[in-house]
Amino acid sequence: MSEGSVPLASGVPVPPPSDAAGRAPTRLPALRGLFGGLGDLGSAVRRQAESNGLLRWGLVIAAVGLGLGLRFALSGALPASGFPFLTFFPVVIAAAWLAGLRAGLAAAALSVLAARWYFMAPVQQWGGLAGPDWIALVFFAAVLVFDCVVVDGLWRALDRAREAQARLRAADQRKNETLAVIAHELRNPLQPLTHAVAASRTCWTRAAWPAAR
Secondary structure, X not given: OOOOOEEOOXXXXXXXXXXXXXXXXXXXXXXXXXXXXXXXXXXXXXXXHHHOHHHHHHHHHHHHHHHHHHHHHOOOOOOOOOOOOXXXXXXXXXXXXXXXXXXXXXXXXXXXXXXXXXXXXXXXXXXXXXXXXXXXXXXXXXXXXXXXXXXXXXXXXXXHHHHHHHHHHHHHHHHHHHHXXXXXXXXXXXXXXXXXXXXXXXXXXXXXXXXXX
């Protein structure tokens, strides 16, 4: 039998788990910690943005500017016609997640205008848009609004879950503190009684020992 193998009842050795399998469970806490840290950071930014209008609209402008810059950067890689909205979807979702529903809707409106002005023929003109392009533009706007509503609802649900979890942790801590106080209070009056019982047992043993002899 090879060293490190695990025997079965049939006598056939089974090799031990590989290092990759052994390391897999240890990666899960690290990933949970990473996503938890990102979630806490996003929640902190969201709360600041909801109370600070300058930060909220700054995030909107930064998100739309990022989507516009990425779309210009990808102009050579994408077909000459089509895909005018590609880079605006993720930045609008990010704006809705980090700054709230109003910010997401504002980013969606600016993204629609930017896509129409720069990437839909005739470019840099508001008129002359063909019928199919109008349908695509309206559909793009509707999808962005739907994404903003869903993302905002998801964030609020997760925020309620985090608050409920925090309340449960606080209640559990208070329960543990209460039990510790009760145990301490019960231990003090019981100690003399325990000593008295032990002393009475000792006396009874000493008294009973000569009679037994």
